[in-house]
Amino acid sequence: MDQPPRIRVPKTPREAYNPHRPLSKNSLLEGQVLRFHEIEKEFPPEHHIGIPVESIKTEAQAADYIGRVTRKVHQLHERKSR
8 A cells, every 4th residue: 555645844933933923913822721721710719720711821831721721621521531
């Protein structure tokens, strides 16, 4: 069987992530923060992260928030599956 052609994916440039860049300059990341906030609202109140999304102003803050919500999702899923 023939192999499909290989697709080369270029490395992400270093300047693609700028922790100090305003979130307002990155609409994709801004949308992800809002989506993760919707996910967080489904958590029991005692598991809310406690970061108001309107206080997230930079890519670094967005990355931190998304990471915290992601870890909480995994934690809650782990507890539920026991």
